[in-house]
Amino acid sequence: MKTITSEILSTGNEVLWGDVDDTNASWLARRMRESGIVVQRVSCVGDDVRDISSIMKEISKRTNSEKVDIVLVTGGLGPTSDDLSSEAAAIASEDNIVLNQDALVSMEAYFKKKGWEVSEGNIKQAMLPSRAGFMENSCGTAPGFHVKCGNTFFFFMPGVPKEMKAMYELSVLPVIKEKFKLDNSFSMIRMKLFGLPESRVGSRLKEFNAKFPDLTLGFRASFPIIEVKISTMSCNKNQSNKNFNNKNKDNNNLNTKNKDNKNLNCKNASSMNHNSGIQDIQNNTLMEDARKWVTSQLEGYIISQDGLNMEQEVGRLLTQKRKTVAVAESCTGGLIANMLTDVAGSSEYFLMSAVTYSNAAKTDILGVNPDTIEQNGAVHKKTAQEMASGARRVAGADYGLSTSGIAGPGGGTEDKPVGTVCIGIAGEGFEKGYQYQFSFSDRHMNKKIFAVKALDLLKRTLESPHL
Amino acid sequence: MKTITSEILSTGNEVLWGDVDDTNASWLARRMRESGIVVQRVSCVGDDVRDISSIMKEISKRTNSEKVDIVLVTGGLGPTSDDLSSEAAAIASEDNIVLNQDALVSMEAYFKKKGWEVSEGNIKQAMLPSRAGFMENSCGTAPGFHVKCGNTFFFFMPGVPKEMKAMYELSVLPVIKEKFKLDNSFSMIRMKLFGLPESRVGSRLKEFNAKFPDLTLGFRASFPIIEVKISTMSCNKNQSNKNFNNKNKDNNNLNTKNKDNKNLNCKNASSMNHNSGIQDIQNNTLMEDARKWVTSQLEGYIISQDGLNMEQEVGRLLTQKRKTVAVAESCTGGLIANMLTDVAGSSEYFLMSAVTYSNAAKTDILGVNPDTIEQNGAVHKKTAQEMASGARRVAGADYGLSTSGIAGPGGGTEDKPVGTVCIGIAGEGFEKGYQYQFSFSDRHMNKKIFAVKALDLLKRTLESPHL
Numbered sequence: 001m002k003t004i005t006s007e008i009l010s011t012g013n014e015v016l017w018g019d020v021d022d023t024n025a026s027w028l029a030r031r032m033r034e035s036g037i038v039v040q041r042v043s044c045v046g047d048d049v050r051d052i053s054s055i056m057k058e059i060s061k062r063t064n065s066e067k068v069d070i071v072l073v074t075g076g077l078g079p080t081s082d083d084l085s086s087e088a089a090a091i092a093s094e095d096n097i098v099l100n101q102d103a104l105v106s107m108e109a110y111f112k113k114k115g116w117e118v119s120e121g122n123i124k125q126a127m128l129p130s131r132a133g134f135m136e137n138s139c140g141t142a143p144g145f146h147v148k149c150g151n152t153f154f155f156f157m158p159g160v161p162k163e164m165k166a167m168y169e170l171s172v173l174p175v176i177k178e179k180f181k182l183d184n185s186f187s188m189i190r191m192k193l194f195g196l197p198e199s200r201v202g203s204r205l206k207e208f209n210a211k212f213p214d215l216t217l218g219f220r221a222s223f224p225i226i227e228v229k230i231s232t233m234s235c236n237k238n239q240s241n242k243n244f245n246n247k248n249k250d251n252n253n254l255n256t257k258n259k260d261n262k263n264l265n266c267k268n269a270s271s272m273n274h275n276s277g278i279q280d281i282q283n284n285t286l287m288e289d290a291r292k293w294v295t296s297q298l299e300g301y302i303i304s305q306d307g308l309n310m311e312q313e314v315g316r317l318l319t320q321k322r323k324t325v326a327v328a329e330s331c332t333g334g335l336i337a338n339m340l341t342d343v344a345g346s347s348e349y350f351l352m353s354a355v356t357y358s359n360a361a362k363t364d365i366l367g368v369n370p371d372t373i374e375q376n377g378a379v380h381k382k383t384a385q386e387m388a389s390g391a392r393r394v395a396g397a398d399y400g401l402s403t404s405g406i407a408g409p410g411g412g413t414e415d416k417p418v419g420t421v422c423i424g425i426a427g428e429g430f431e432k433g434y435q436y437q438f439s440f441s442d443r444h445m446n447k448k449i450f451a452v453k454a455l456d457l458l459k460r461t462l463e464s465p466h467l
Numbered sequence: 468m469k470t471i472t473s474e475i476l477s478t479g480n481e482v483l484w485g486d487v488d489d490t491n492a493s494w495l496a497r498r499m500r501e502s503g504i505v506v507q508r509v510s511c512v513g514d515d516v517r518d519i520s521s522i523m524k525e526i527s528k529r530t531n532s533e534k535v536d537i538v539l540v541t542g543g544l545g546p547t548s549d550d551l552s553s554e555a556a557a558i559a560s561e562d563n564i565v566l567n568q569d570a571l572v573s574m575e576a577y578f579k580k581k582g583w584e585v586s587e588g589n590i591k592q593a594m595l596p597s598r599a600g601f602m603e604n605s606c607g608t609a610p611g612f613h614v615k616c617g618n619t620f621f622f623f624m625p626g627v628p629k630e631m632k633a634m635y636e637l638s639v640l641p642v643i644k645e646k647f648k649l650d651n652s653f654s655m656i657r658m659k660l661f662g663l664p665e666s667r668v669g670s671r672l673k674e675f676n677a678k679f680p681d682l683t684l685g686f687r688a689s690f691p692i693i694e695v696k697i698s699t700m701s702c703n704k705n706q707s708n709k710n711f712n713n714k715n716k717d718n719n720n721l722n723t724k725n726k727d728n729k730n731l732n733c734k735n736a737s738s739m740n741h742n743s744g745i746q747d748i749q750n751n752t753l754m755e756d757a758r759k760w761v762t763s764q765l766e767g768y769i770i771s772q773d774g775l776n777m778e779q780e781v782g783r784l785l786t787q788k789r790k791t792v793a794v795a796e797s798c799t800g801g802l803i804a805n806m807l808t809d810v811a812g813s814s815e816y817f818l819m820s821a822v823t824y825s826n827a828a829k830t831d832i833l834g835v836n837p838d839t840i841e842q843n844g845a846v847h848k849k850t851a852q853e854m855a856s857g858a859r860r861v862a863g864a865d866y867g868l869s870t871s872g873i874a875g876p877g878g879g880t881e882d883k884p885v886g887t888v889c890i891g892i893a894g895e896g897f898e899k900g901y902q903y904q905f906s907f908s909d910r911h912m913n914k915k916i917f918a919v920k921a922l923d924l925l926k927r928t929l930e931s932p933h934l
Contacts, residue, residue: 353822373808
């Protein structure tokens, strides 16, 4: 099967000028690659009809190895005078703007459902190039559309991420699948790791390509977590033909709530099933072999085989074992509690966090022995241990977890420099203290790695066969 | 003075494929605009020497209104085989790669300082186009450089944000200033707002352009905070000549710690003074008039006139008034504590947060009357009031602040749907409770807006002339 190539075009002054980060482009690039489509270039231009139409023409005129089949355009579909995508598309495709009846009907239905009045500005949104194909917006007012310009298909979607994502899944991808005879099959394994720097993850997996030439390995780092992605399709321009016929059952979204899907909460979009495919036993076996090999290379550092974050995995384990936890935080300042409570349903297992910045709060609320602090200081394994036991006792929880350390920029000493953290963990019949040293000078990075390290210790405790 | 035009080019598969968001491009776009330089386009290509050199040629060949003076390129300067920027730059500028002695000496000095060995891969990093100008990397190993291609200057910087930002300030901007006779003057007022949606901020300020035609108004939204930016320079392509000669003292970084500068903590870079300029009293008066007018239009919603975030402004007020605070959080789950402790030095005024998810924790730790919860429920003004007083009493703080609400997705009722929050605030001789209803269905958005709303109430209390 031939390589399908794409580009992504973001429009809008707010993106061009850096007033918002272009997360739409990165999301679309990942989704394209997951369908085995090569992404050649990402561009951004401002709200200028000439700039938009001229880059459209440029892209549609690329030839040979640079030829572009599909362009995903975001932004410029709103009701105001700086929303110019439809006009630019008409210019680039040498077409006229007309009132698109399908777009108008769909928009009127959306407004009726919301109990709003259709304004003149909204009517403008239904003015599309005469040869455009209309695409419904299930989460907003701006209609989407697609036009052909030369041999390139341009898909115009709203700039609002929630609306864009829903339209991509419900309208764009189905059209692409049909027009380009896209294979439905795509399979990806997402493992989350903690505790190894990205360079060492890379070197431990450097033989992957030799061992599994038909699979693709990818990484996505979100400090301090690294995601390792194994997939059945290559999206490297030079390799993309190779794996295109792989068929595989998708297990990507199984049990996962990842950040990418967070905003995709429109009714219709959430029920889509964009990855259903024919199961290919041979490929499944290959993927499982790759999973086993990667797991063996990264043993001891894998948080989740299903793409779960640390706080989601800890929550899953606590729920599974019907255990509860209470936290006592000093240097992490509420971050552990905030992470745990980011998970919906966490009230089932998270009872309390005492964010005790002052020593008085540590002794008064958690019952830490003032002598312990006096003799060892607040940043000490023994203090952390007593904080963990105190949190457990006060909240009546199964486990207590605590942190006391120096996030910086101030507060470091020669003995205990910025980056030092003591972590305590307590449970039925045990109380342990640990001390670690991280080398970051940034307060936010330190808070983050201290919190994830503490949750990692809790996770290891929960996984222990003795419990 | 003529308009100076620029483009931004990000290189790297990890950016092209969406595995990292391109925050470098948005940062550079903002910095360009702050120097009055027009940003025409942002592009991204992968680690492919042909793709990089061909887009360089494309850009350098743009003519007339699309002509590009400056291109800022990031990525591809590392020691590995997929770091191809130097090679691509040589191809595009029809040059050869040679060992650049300045780059080698600088790199060896950096390695010596760190106590590392220079490897063969590192030597490769010093191989630059023969006509390239070397730019020092004060925070890392990869040397930067600039080349001229046609009439366009290309500046090559590392992809690591900290290294890129330091190199931009220390090397790129000074070269641009010299080559393009850039005026040093730029002035920006950054106001942070809370409580008005962006559309209503826009409509309240819609007469700005008519009233202050020589100034530029901009927005940057970071939910739920909106930043309003007034600056002395226009960076709109069609307006950029107009204000180019404005001279003004910069007050941009005064007292602010904004997110953009967070990672720029290299020794040399932090001492730069990129905005010193000649004071123009006339323009200062104009900016102050604009500030007054904008302030009057947005009265009651401005958090800070100096770009401070809510938690920084609350911290500033607490420090100024020598007051302390303790927090009791239910639905915000530690987020308020986490925000407050993100500010360095917060241990001076933040004593404690009790993240009491369970009712038992509310009564046991905070001393909330069990009858209050039984009669009114946990999400109630009266419960919130008692939580705030309890936190204040337990920690011995001047103020107590509390939240109890329903962040969702579950837990809503007809009476108290998802998005309901009760906030309590207590101080010497008073205890108040409030109830608000927000319309978001997203758990993270609700936690965020609940937390900012609570801090906003504390801020208003601290600002009250009666205290």
